[in-house]
Amino acid sequence: MPESPMSAVRRRLYHVGRHPIAWARYLYERELRGRDVLFRVNPRFADWAPMYRVARPALERLTGRPRPELDGYFRELAPLHAELVQSVGALPSAGAMMQAPLLYVLLRAVRPRLMVETGVSSGFSARLALEAMEANGVGRLWSIGIAKIAVGTLRPELAETVRDRPVGWLVPPRLRPRWELRVGPSEELLADVLHREARPLDLFVHDSLHLYERMHAEYELAWPCLVPGGYLLSHAIPRSAAWPELLRDHGLSGDEELDHDLGAVRVPFPAAAGGG
């Protein structure tokens, strides 16, 4: 269900209550100075637990899986989190989808065979999705992104630390056999990937350009390709009218907002034929 103003306030208070100083620092840098920040400065990266606690009821509704099972998937992330804090904590997050650990839990629960995402920076979301697929022993991911790390609002000395890295540098060689990275704009590549390669599609994630035209075009391309029971996720749903339009135009209900601004909705199963 869409987040009500009251639950948005409760969610923010919960996050801030857990890490007040970290949130003050992050909001100062990000909202007041308009700067991208290091991974470790983002409180959602430094501690994944508050985000999971906030999103858990929505994950239960979306997956139909019991809470202890989802908690088990979340607990699996502890070693990976520790490793990432060490290896990338001091690097700029460059637009990374901070809810990627929630993607991991969702994918562990629903075990998609084929997933497509648009928008690749460091490849944080791809890394978490591929880790889930590896743990599942099944799954392939197609990622489409332009060959440019998002460093627009960084101080020059920080931008230098990631500028020359290839997109998706966070995905290690051991996970690459499950990964197809297509470098280029989704305007040019998405239709081909959806229609020729990634069929039947179980899960689609929009995380490219968060403007109405791109969001709307990607949703409308991906939606008919998804299997019944498949999932469409989108980052930045409050940024444009595209998400409410998708829900309205396809008569959808049961959509969820996972923590902050990651929308998720499931393709309905066809009504049973025959009956009464």
Ligand SMILES: C[S@@+](CC[C@H](N)C(=O)[O-])C[C@H]1O[C@@H](n2cnc3c(N)ncnc32)[C@H](O)[C@@H]1O
């Ligand atoms: C929010 S970031 C994606 C972060 C990514 N999911 C991650 O966790 O690393 C958005 C990315 O989309 C890319 N992008 C922007 N316009 C695009 C387009 N039209 N097609 C594909 N990618 C695009 C940008 O280069 C930027 O790196």
